[in-house]
Amino acid sequence: MRDAFVDLRSDTVTRPTPEMRRAMAEAEVGDDVYGEDPTVRRLEEAAAARIGTEAALFVPTGTMGNQVAIHLHTRPGCDVLLEAESHVYLYELGAMAAWSGAVPRILRGRGGILDPSDVTAAAAPGPYYMARARLLVLENTHNHAGGVVLGVAAKDALIAAARSRDLMVHLDGARIFNAAAADGAQASEAARGFDSVMFCLSKGLGAPAGSLLCGSADLVREARVVRKRMGGGMRQAGILAAAGLIALARNVERLHEDHARARRLAEALAETPGFRIDPGAVRTNIVIAGVGPQGAAERVVSGLRELGVLAGGMGPGRIRFVTHLDIGDAALDRAIRAVREVARGLG
Numbered sequence: 001m002r003d004a005f006v007d008l009r010s011d012t013v014t015r016p017t018p019e020m021r022r023a024m025a026e027a028e029v030g031d032d033v034y035g036e037d038p039t040v041r042r043l044e045e046a047a048a049a050r051i052g053t054e055a056a057l058f059v060p061t062g063t064m065g066n067q068v069a070i071h072l073h074t075r076p077g078c079d080v081l082l083e084a085e086s087h088v089y090l091y092e093l094g095a096m097a098a099w100s101g102a103v104p105r106i107l108r109g110r111g112g113i114l115d116p117s118d119v120t121a122a123a124a125p126g127p128y129y130m131a132r133a134r135l136l137v138l139e140n141t142h143n144h145a146g147g148v149v150l151g152v153a154a155k156d157a158l159i160a161a162a163r164s165r166d167l168m169v170h171l172d173g174a175r176i177f178n179a180a181a182a183d184g185a186q187a188s189e190a191a192r193g194f195d196s197v198m199f200c201l202s203k204g205l206g207a208p209a210g211s212l213l214c215g216s217a218d219l220v221r222e223a224r225v226v227r228k229r230m231g232g233g234m235r236q237a238g239i240l241a242a243a244g245l246i247a248l249a250r251n252v253e254r255l256h257e258d259h260a261r262a263r264r265l266a267e268a269l270a271e272t273p274g275f276r277i278d279p280g281a282v283r284t285n286i287v288i289a290g291v292g293p294q295g296a297a298e299r300v301v302s303g304l305r306e307l308g309v310l311a312g313g314m315g316p317g318r319i320r321f322v323t324h325l326d327i328g329d330a331a332l333d334r335a336i337r338a339v340r341e342v343a344r345g346l347g
C-alpha cells in the first residue's frame with residue numbers, strides 16, 4: 001500500500017534492503033546484556049572505528065544515546081547549553097530534566113549554528129549562587145534548520161569556547177555522515193574533540209533501528225550501566241546490529257546521491273510559485289521550504305498526499321522534504337511534478 005507513495009516525510013521511513021534482511025536472518029547472536037552478542041560487538045567496533053573513538057555502545061534510539069550521554073556529563077540542577085531548535089530541546093520531551101535533573105538553557109543560533117561568543121558568555125564563571133552550565137550539546141547536521149552542516153572549523157571554535165569554560169561537549173550527530181559527506185570530511189574529523197558522539201543507523205543509513213553512542217572506553221563502560229538503568233539493555237540485539245553493519249558498509253559512501261536529489265528538489269521548488277527556498281543553502285538531504293500565504297502548508301501537504309507524495313508540515317508556513325535510500329530519480333521526478341501541480345491549485 002505505502003509503496004504507492006513517494007515518502008519524503010523523513011529518512012527514517014526506509015525499509016531494510018534484501019541484503020540487510022538476509023544478514024539479520026543469519027546473524028550470529030547471544031545475550032548482549034551478558035556481553036555475549038558477537039554481532040553487536042562487531043557493530044560497536046565498526047562504529048568506534050568510523051567515528052574515531054576508543055569505544056561505542058549500541059542503543060535502541062538516538063534519543064536514548066543523547067540522554068545517556070547527558071546523564072553522564074551532568075549533575076542534577078546544572079545547566080545544559082543547546083541551540084533553541086535542536087532535537088534534544090524540541091523533540092526529546094524534556095528528557096534531560098526527567099532523567100537527569102538537568103536544566104536546558106537555550107541559545108539562539110544563526111541558521112542552527114551557535115556563535116562561540118554566546119557559549120563563552122552563557123558559561124561565564126559567576127558567584128556560587130548563579131546557574132552553572134556543565135555541558136554544551138551541538139547538532140550536526142541541524143535538522144530543524146534544514147540539514148545545516150556544522151563545518152569542521154566552526155565545530156572546533158565552538159568546542160574551544162566550551163573548553164575555555166570547562167564545559168563537557170556532546171554531539172547529537174544523528175546525521176553526522178551526511179554532514180561529513182557534504183563537508184568533504186571524514187566522520188572522524190566531524191567527531192573530533194567531543195566527549196561523546198551519538199549517531200543514528202535508522203536515518204539516512206537505512207537500518208530499521210538503532211543508534212550508537214561513541215566515546216572513550218571509560219565513558220562507554222559507564223554508559224552501559226545507564227543504558228540498562230533506562231531500560232535499554234537488549235538481548236539478541238545482533239539481529240538489529242547485523243542490519244547496522246550493512247548500513248555502515250554500504251550506505252555511507254552513497255549519501256551524496258541523496259544530497260544531489262535534495263538539491264534538485266530545492267531548485268525545482270525555488271522555480272515554483274508559492275514556495276520560498278534558497279537552493280544553494282541545501283547541502284544535505286533535508287529540504288525545508290516556506291509556503292505562503294497562511295495555512296498554505298497544510299493545503300500543500302494534503303494536496304501532495306492526494307498526488308501520492310508525502311511531505312511533512314513544519315509549523316505554519318513551512319514544509320519539509322527528506323531524500324533517502326528509497327527515493328530514486330523516478331520518485332523524485334514524480335515529487336517535482338506533484339509540487340508543480342499543487343502550486344497551480346494554490347494560485
Ligand SMILES: *Cc1c(COP(=O)(O)O)cnc(C)c1O
Pocket residue numbers: 060061062063064087088139141142143172174175200202203211
Ligand atoms: C532522529 C534524531 C534523533 C534521535 O531520534 P530517535 O527517533 O530517538 O532515534 C536525534 N537527533 C536528531 C537531530 C534527529 O534527527
